[in-house]
Amino acid sequence: MRYLTAGESHGPQLTTILEGIPAGLPLTAEDINEDLARRQKGHGRGRRMQIEKDTVEIFSGVRHGYTLGSPITLVVENNDWKHWTKIMGIEPISEEDQEEVKRKITRPRPGHADLNGAIKYGHRDMRNVLERSSARETTVRVAAGAVARKFLSELGITVAGHVTEIGGVKANPSPIQSLQVLKDVTEASPVRCFDKNVEQEMMDAIDTAKQNGDSIGGVVEVIVEGMPSGVGSYVHYDRKLDGKLAAAIMSINAFKGVEFGVGFEAARLPGSQVHDEIAWSKEQGYYRLSNNLGGFEGGMTTGMPIVVRGVMKPIPTLYKPLQSVDIDSKEPFQASIERSDSCAVPAASVVAEAVVAWEVASALVEQFGQDRLELIKENVQRMREHAAEF
Ligand SMILES: Cc1cc2nc3c(=O)[nH]c(=O)nc-3n(C[C@H](O)[C@H](O)[C@H](O)COP(=O)(O)O)c2cc1C
Numbered sequence: 001m002r003y004l005t006a007g008e009s010h011g012p013q014l015t016t017i018l019e020g021i022p023a024g025l026p027l028t029a030e031d032i033n034e035d036l037a038r039r040q041k042g043h044g045r046g047r048r049m050q051i052e053k054d055t056v057e058i059f060s061g062v063r064h065g066y067t068l069g070s071p072i073t074l075v076v077e078n079n080d081w082k083h084w085t086k087i088m089g090i091e092p093i094s095e096e097d098q099e100e101v102k103r104k105i106t107r108p109r110p111g112h113a114d115l116n117g118a119i120k121y122g123h124r125d126m127r128n129v130l131e132r133s134s135a136r137e138t139t140v141r142v143a144a145g146a147v148a149r150k151f152l153s154e155l156g157i158t159v160a161g162h163v164t165e166i167g168g169v170k171a172n173p174s175p176i177q178s179l180q181v182l183k184d185v186t187e188a189s190p191v192r193c194f195d196k197n198v199e200q201e202m203m204d205a206i207d208t209a210k211q212n213g214d215s216i217g218g219v220v221e222v223i224v225e226g227m228p229s230g231v232g233s234y235v236h237y238d239r240k241l242d243g244k245l246a247a248a249i250m251s252i253n254a255f256k257g258v259e260f261g262v263g264f265e266a267a268r269l270p271g272s273q274v275h276d277e278i279a280w281s282k283e284q285g286y287y288r289l290s291n292n293l294g295g296f297e298g299g300m301t302t303g304m305p306i307v308v309r310g311v312m313k314p315i316p317t318l319y320k321p322l323q324s325v326d327i328d329s330k331e332p333f334q335a336s337i338e339r340s341d342s343c344a345v346p347a348a349s350v351v352a353e354a355v356v357a358w359e360v361a362s363a364l365v366e367q368f369g370q371d372r373l374e375l376i377k378e379n380v381q382r383m384r385e386h387a388a389e390f
């Protein structure tokens with residue numbers, strides 16, 4: 001499976017075309033809208049989120065509520081576009097608007113794609129870069145992920161993302177055993193964190209950063225339950241599913257690191273405290289006595305939950321702007337200020353969920369059949385039985 005996205009942050013719409021979603025999957029716009037709404041929430045978002053009310057339109061690939069196996073086109077309109085038609089160059093500009101509307105962005109913001117993108121594509125106006133490098137694009141990545149998640153639910157696989165750290169405030173390890181309970185608690189939290197004791201501290205940290213004209217980052221975690229074992233492969237580097245998931249997390253704007261299970265802590269622990277001992281029972285078949293490796297051995301799923309975390313850097317646009325250089329005058333300047341979020345870690349946990357759901361769904365489709373949902377269901381069931389009897 002693969003998808004492309006298109007659209008500028010302040011253009012008329014964002015579009016994605018999904019290729020390879022099997023036929024026969026029940027799918028409505030409501031399935032996707034729920035996730036779009038979840039991405040828009042979270043303490044620390046800027047004014048743009050009050051303007052947008054993201055909803056999807058399905059333009060192809062679905063008839064009478066079922067996927068056809070043909071490309072699925074999804075579109076999310078930008079409400080804010082009506083304020084940007086002149087700047088985006090879609091409407092003719094009157095004489096008196098010329099100067100204001102054609103004003104170029106020439107002061108790159110540190111931490112953004114502005115300078116590298118301008119040099120690479122030869123843009124003297126860095127709006128030509130920022131319009132596309134903006135995380136507005138994650139809207140349709142979440143739409144794609146929602147379709148993948150619907151597919152996974154048909155196979156009894158659940159994906160949940162949440163926040164474990166913001167600005168140095170850490171959630172205590174989850175006492176919650178059930179993924180459904182974790183999901184319910186997290187959805188009710190303004191920072192998408194399961195730990196009620198630190199939720200307020202996280203919000204305070206965001207507010208303080210904002211008051212200081214600063215920004216903060218954090219850590220998100222995604223858990224996938226119900227995966228059969230043996231998905232992915234050890235036989236070639238580009239078939240390792242943990243590698244694909246790491247790339248997917250790293251592709252989210254502002255993500256700077258990924259870990260599975262105990263992750264970087266593995267560097268400090270002896271092997272006896274890292275590797276997950278193997279057991280067997282008639283009811284469960286093979287299982288592990290722990291899940292320190294986050295559901296992967298040899299690039300393949302172990303059948304234990306996948307546990308992957310990603311670290312998001314602080315938002316780069318600061319109201320207290322950092323030093324930069326004007327690309328026309330070459331003089332030092334304060335970076336340009338665009339309207340901005342002060343923390344988007346809660347929103348990013350929904351994006352992380354979406355990109356993980358897509359990769360996992362894609363791996364299952366590749367391994368268990370590509371065309372029909374029913375066929376894939378049968379093949380996954382057969383794999384589960386094979387593993388249990390092995
Ligand atoms: C959901 C989400 C919202 C974001 N909102 C902003 C924002 O309002 N302002 C900003 O400067 N960066 C924001 N970012 C981060 C930038 O898009 C990102 O840092 C930038 O495109 C450079 O890419 P890189 O950090 O991956 O190198 C956001 C990221 C995500 C995932």
Ligand SMILES: C=C(O[C@@H]1CC(C(=O)O)=C[C@@H](OP(=O)(O)O)[C@H]1O)C(=O)O
Binds near residue numbers: 046047134139338339
């Ligand atoms: C629009 C979204 O996020 C945007 C991501 C973003 C950036 O630089 O990445 C900058 C801001 O854009 P604007 O200047 O239009 O307010 C955020 O609002 C969104 O998440 O839907």
